[in-house]
Amino acid sequence: MTSITLRVNGKQVTASVEPRLLLVELLRENLHLTGTHVGCDTSQCGACTVFVDGASMKSCTMLAVEADGREVTTIEGIAAKDGTLHPMQAAFKECHGLQCGFCTPGMVISSIDLLKRKKDPSEHEIREWLEGNICRCTGYHGIVKAVQHCAKNGGAGAVGDATKKESTNA
Amino acid sequence: MENFVFHTPKTVADAVSTRKGTSGGKFLAGGQSLIPVLKLDLAQPTDLVSLAGLKKELSYIKVEGDELVIGALTTHADVAGSDVVKKIIPSLAVLASGIGDAQVRNRGTIGGSVAHADPAADYPAAILALDATIKTDRRTIKADDFFKAMFETALEDGELITEVRFKKPEKAGYLKFNNPASKYAIVGVYVAKYGPNVRVGVTGAATVAFRLPDFEAALAKSFDPKVLDGIKVSEEDLVNERDAKADYRAQMVTVFAKRAVEAAH
Numbered sequence: 001m002t003s004i005t006l007r008v009n010g011k012q013v014t015a016s017v018e019p020r021l022l023l024v025e026l027l028r029e030n031l032h033l034t035g036t037h038v039g040c041d042t043s044q045c046g047a048c049t050v051f052v053d054g055a056s057m058k059s060c061t062m063l064a065v066e067a068d069g070r071e072v073t074t075i076e077g078i079a080a081k082d083g084t085l086h087p088m089q090a091a092f093k094e095c096h097g098l099q100c101g102f103c104t105p106g107m108v109i110s111s112i113d114l115l116k117r118k119k120d121p122s123e124h125e126i127r128e129w130l131e132g133n134i135c136r137c138t139g140y141h142g143i144v145k146a147v148q149h150c151a152k153n154g155g156a157g158a159v160g161d162a163t164k165k166e167s168t169n170a
Numbered sequence: 171m172e173n174f175v176f177h178t179p180k181t182v183a184d185a186v187s188t189r190k191g192t193s194g195g196k197f198l199a200g201g202q203s204l205i206p207v208l209k210l211d212l213a214q215p216t217d218l219v220s221l222a223g224l225k226k227e228l229s230y231i232k233v234e235g236d237e238l239v240i241g242a243l244t245t246h247a248d249v250a251g252s253d254v255v256k257k258i259i260p261s262l263a264v265l266a267s268g269i270g271d272a273q274v275r276n277r278g279t280i281g282g283s284v285a286h287a288d289p290a291a292d293y294p295a296a297i298l299a300l301d302a303t304i305k306t307d308r309r310t311i312k313a314d315d316f317f318k319a320m321f322e323t324a325l326e327d328g329e330l331i332t333e334v335r336f337k338k339p340e341k342a343g344y345l346k347f348n349n350p351a352s353k354y355a356i357v358g359v360y361v362a363k364y365g366p367n368v369r370v371g372v373t374g375a376a377t378v379a380f381r382l383p384d385f386e387a388a389l390a391k392s393f394d395p396k397v398l399d400g401i402k403v404s405e406e407d408l409v410n411e412r413d414a415k416a417d418y419r420a421q422m423v424t425v426f427a428k429r430a431v432e433a434a435h
């Protein structure tokens with residue numbers, strides 16, 4: 001077992017893990033942050049996408065030990081402290097960007113990452129960027145509209161409040 | 171996934187000696203090829219030697235003389251977004267921006283891609299066409315000596331790639347016909363012009379990336395897509411699979427080589 005310490009949604013987390021534990025398993029099974037989903041075994045669906053040090057990554061294709069000392073933000077960490085939805089979450093709601101909701105956490109994280117890099121992407125750029133996120137309900141139309149809506153209405157803004165300092169032990 | 175011992179060296183020397191001390195260890199860079207392999211239990215390394223601690227030492231993009239020099243731990247996203255790459259070898263930025271998807275590009279590294287030598291990976295075509303040299307902890311390997319077979323390279327057990335050096339071409343272009351789900355190349359062709367010489371690197375079509383001397387000779391005479399029309403690509407060594415048969419891949423090599431010439435700048 002290896003001891004790791006990381007920040008998850010602004011809280012410091014210390015855990016003792018087997019090196020083979022995936023980051024997504026740490027999040028879902030040890031920390032009960034089940035908003036991050038697992039949709040495949042082949043690193044292709046993007047349902048498990050989270051931010052690690054501000055960049056979107058597939059948490060099923062990263063070891064928990066690799067997140068030692070780093071800052072992880074999941075879908076649970078992007079809304080404001082008072083529960084107000086993140087602008088991207090609000091846009092998905094507004095534009096029917098979700099059907100069953102399985103792909104949504106990954107879609108939302110990836111879309112925020114896109115708007116952080118490009119303020120006003122074209123439809124083509126949005127579709128290209130979301131290449132790594134598969135929606136099995138195939139509701140891409142609403143998803144693309146949601147990203148455009150968010151871009152037009154003030155952008156993706158800040159993510160969560162990663163400034164809170166609390167500790168939990170997993 | 172089987173368990174393994176996880177190591178976190180901080181320097182190249184430390185990584186190489188740590189790896190040497192293991193019975194069946196592997197380096198772990200971006201993990202975008204290795205972790206899927208481990209998840210499917212296709213490999214059971216005793217140890218993983220993480221290269222994350224070497225990021226400061228081995229993540230860089232710079233120009234030295236007529237060479238573009240990229241550190242082994244530079245991610246695909248960094249290459250795709252680099253102004254230096256866009257200026258010196260724009261087709262290489264295009265190549266990097268077409269690898270997998272955004273999440274994969276945020277983690278996958280050039281060193282990992284080259285070491286892994288996936289027959290459908292993009293970088294091998296660039297290594298061959300851009301006459302690259304691969305620097306390791308112990309020596310320098312020329313492009314033409316590097317790729318040996320499917321997932322097999324000239325690297326010795328425990329040898330660490332530290333940087334890849336590409337020769338700046340007069341102009342070059344890369345285009346691939348990709349699998350729509352994974353983005354891996356069914357056929358990818360990189361064409362690069364160096365004064366009177368032309369180099370053509372092909373990936374995806376066979377079990378290992380290769381050059382096309384007939385195309386190179388014809389393009390050296392005249393850098394015009396039309397000169398490729400009459401040249402037949404042998405199907406013999408090409409991959410013959412359900413999604414793309416060998417005869418189809420052979421045709422696609424010509425089609426994409428012509429488009430790469432057209433796109434070259």
Ligand SMILES: Cc1cc2nc3c(=O)[nH]c(=O)nc-3n(C[C@H](O)[C@H](O)[C@H](O)COP(=O)(O)OP(=O)(O)OC[C@H]3O[C@@H](n4cnc5c(N)ncnc54)[C@H](O)[C@@H]3O)c2cc1C
Nearest residue numbers: 199200201202203204270278279281282291292331353354
């Ligand atoms: C969904 C998906 C789609 C993808 N699509 C594409 C695509 O379209 N085109 C493409 O080219 N690739 C694609 N890839 C692969 C991706 O580019 C990988 O990042 C790359 O092949 C491996 O780099 P890595 O840093 O992730 O290496 P790792 O997975 O960490 O390592 C791969 C191998 O290289 C060895 N290694 C790593 N670094 C070094 C080094 N510096 N020296 C010596 N050995 C080393 C490791 O021991 C291991 O054996 C895709 C991957 C995924 C998951």
Ligand code: FES
Nearest residue numbers: 039045046048060
């Ligand atoms: S669960 Fe991570 S990509 Fe599918």
Ligand code: FES
Nearest residue numbers: 099103135136137
């Ligand atoms: S909304 Fe059902 S998978 Fe996308």
